[in-house]
């Protein structure tokens with residue numbers, strides 16, 4: 001019998017510490033550590049499917065291992081497949097996290113209805129009754145005949161049903177409602193969530209079905225968030241979207257079978273989630289007339305170039321300490337750009353409140369948007385719009401240089417495809433021959449970029 005050991009895990013980030021502390025040493029959140037005992041998981045390991053008795057694996061040389069190209073099961077939603085890396089991979093475990101009410105159950109129900117047509121699938125609901133799920137499926141006009149449903153929260157019963165019916169895909173909605181007999185802790189506690197996820201993962205890896213775990217992001221309270229499971233699963237997807245808009249983004253945070261930062265875009269409608277196959281159109285607010293403080297850039301979301309409008313607003317500061325606020329962009333990056341603008345562009349915003357926003361709730365983490373932010377700032381300060389058919393990208397360095405960005409050609413092609421007429425971009429990225437319909441203005445320095453705009457508009 002293993003010695004009972006107490007470990008403390010953070011509800012927010014899943015990090016572990018041997019001792020209780022007020023603050024999580026991993027993510028610095030306060031009062032998020034909860035105790036769980038590791039000994040309780042021992043009997044279940046042996047108890048489940050006799051895995052502990054499986055013969056030890058033999059050493060193989062990498063050269064002898066066939067590099068397989070993964071078989072993929074399409075979900076019926078191309079945007080969802082994109083974030084998965086091309087569809088579900090047999091034997092994999094996918095975690096779908098997101099705020100309550102964002103659309104996780106809706107998305108998975110739609111995918112299951114499609115996949116159920118060709119292979120056996122199982123939807124395990126611990127949150128809603130079978131009637132509620134049936135009602136939703138009816139409202140979504142899904143073919144209900146193919147959907148096998150199990151309203152159950154006891155892990156052992158679920159494993160038994162799966163073993164008996166051998167579905168190829170199992171959705172657990174949600175992992176926070178499950179409990180295992182092996183533990184005394186309450187459903188939703190870190191130890192229950194981990195134990196249930198670990199055993200479902202083992203089942204998937206032992207030739208079982210694809211397992212999709214739904215995890216609610218919890219703000220405060222006693223429920224363990226999906227982050228405590230990220231290290232266990234193959235693919236981590238997060239469902240994002242702000243309450244005010246009907247657009248929903250599914251983002252891959254981790255993917256053993258595909259690229260990370262891949263983005264799927266959906267719109268929530270009366271009849272469920274609809275794919276948005278041309279998301280660039282979404283992140284551009286088409287103004288009837290050009291407006292000051294607006295500049296379009298092309299950012300990369302995973303492998304996909306995406307045109308996004310950056311908006312800046314500068315206003316005389318009423319207080320002694322001017323505000324600097326960003327939405328969807330990094331605050332530090334803005335401070336850096338304001339300093340570059342002052343030193344190298346000779347333009348001071350010291351007495352101004354500065355607000356910068358990436359339109360439609362998109363988040364930009366890469367520096368390629370620098371030059372667009374900079375021009376949006378100048379445009380707002382001077383109250384002079386940039387021409388509406390301009391697109392701008394490039395990283396800005398502290399010396400005032402405009403540095404090349406990754407995959408500049410693809411960004412340029414996306415801009416041309418969307419009908420932009422002029423691309424202000426790093427000289428190092430400029431092609432010999434621009435795509436049809438777009439003119440390239442290559443620049444090396446921020447002064448030059450501002451000058452090009454003066455001359456070009």
Ligand code: TYD
Nearest residue numbers: 100101102103104105106268269270271272
């Ligand atoms: P849901 O999938 O239940 O969210 P989650 O499983 O992530 O908690 O989505 C619920 C929300 O979506 C709810 O507020 C209503 C809305 N919705 C629609 O707008 N249209 C629809 O067709 C459906 C099914 C839901």
Ligand code: MG
Nearest residue numbers: 104105127173
């Ligand atoms: Mg739900």
